[in-house]
Amino acid sequence: MPELPEVETVKRGLTAPLLGASLDHVTLFRPNLRYDFPKDFASRLNGRRVLSLERRAKYLLIALDSQDIWVTHLGMTGRFKVHGADEAHTKHAHMALHFSPKAGGGSGQLSYIDPRRFGFMLLLSPDELYQATWYASLGPEPLSEAFSGDYLYEALKTKTSSIKALLMAQGLVCGLGNIYVCEALFAAGLHPEASGKTIGREACHDLVVAIKAILSRAIEAGGSSISDFAATSGELGYFQHQFSVYDRKGCACIRSGCHGVIERRVHQGRSSFYCNGCQKI
Numbered sequence: 001m002p003e004l005p006e007v008e009t010v011k012r013g014l015t016a017p018l019l020g021a022s023l024d025h026v027t028l029f030r031p032n033l034r035y036d037f038p039k040d041f042a043s044r045l046n047g048r049r050v051l052s053l054e055r056r057a058k059y060l061l062i063a064l065d066s067q068d069i070w071v072t073h074l075g076m077t078g079r080f081k082v083h084g085a086d087e088a089h090t091k092h093a094h095m096a097l098h099f100s101p102k103a104g105g106g107s108g109q110l111s112y113i114d115p116r117r118f119g120f121m122l123l124l125s126p127d128e129l130y131q132a133t134w135y136a137s138l139g140p141e142p143l144s145e146a147f148s149g150d151y152l153y154e155a156l157k158t159k160t161s162s163i164k165a166l167l168m169a170q171g172l173v174c175g176l177g178n179i180y181v182c183e184a185l186f187a188a189g190l191h192p193e194a195s196g197k198t199i200g201r202e203a204c205h206d207l208v209v210a211i212k213a214i215l216s217r218a219i220e221a222g223g224s225s226i227s228d229f230a231a232t233s234g235e236l237g238y239f240q241h242q243f244s245v246y247d248r249k250g251c252a253c254i255r256s257g258c259h260g261v262i263e264r265r266v267h268q269g270r271s272s273f274y275c276n277g278c279q280k281i
Helices: 004-018 041-045 126-131 149-156 163-168 178-188 201-220
Strands: 022-028 050-056 059-064 069-073 079-084 093-100 108-113 120-124 262-267 270-275
Touching: 004 050, 004 059, 004 079, 004 108, 004 201, 022 041, 041 120, 069 126, 120 126, 149 201, 163 178, 178 201, 178 270
Parallel strands: none
Antiparallel strands: 022 093, 050 059, 059 069, 069 120, 079 108, 093 108, 262 270
16 A cells, blocks of 8 residues: 555655646546545546645645645555556546646646555545544654654553554554554564553654654655556656565564564554564564
């Protein structure tokens, strides 16, 4: 599933062609993704101009001059592709949008491609978005100053759930998923099943530093392309070549002086990868 670095990569890839652009014509090739497209979705986008593009957690937010905000969640296999206006539609494309750039040049086309159709799109007013429970309950952005070691320690000190579950729940901190939580916990030397309240202040500082560093490196690498993810240009991310533990079951630990082996354990349907030598409860 695309996590923060992948969605940030998509946002950056869409900003140059779409910021200030006019959305000339939207075509839907099916009535739904995970959920139905919003009522009158195509007609409400047609003719609108893009005012801004932002990312919040794993959501892409495109503000329009109609005061609507076009919200997209990529689900497990969703991606956007920017290409020529006359280019044929890619397999599994469920939406096509023709646009005219703000500053001259030819028109372009934006396709939404999603083989498994677990993504979804919303079209909301600012009040509808900011008051939505799922949006209001999101924790701080992990790359923001609000996400600090002291904040994390105070938030964890009464929590009995596992640190991995807490980091992935989106209320403590947003945007993190299975890949980057596994990698960050390894970097901080923490076992994924350690109870939140057992993690001391210094370890919380180390974990925050690890999360910020790994996310920054992943964004620089264009995210991780495990199965279907690609940038808007079609280029694959390459952070998967830097994984320390994720999807490395049975491999030797890369940490100097550690003789452990990477293990995989499934909890609540999700795989945890960790070193049995240097990540102890």
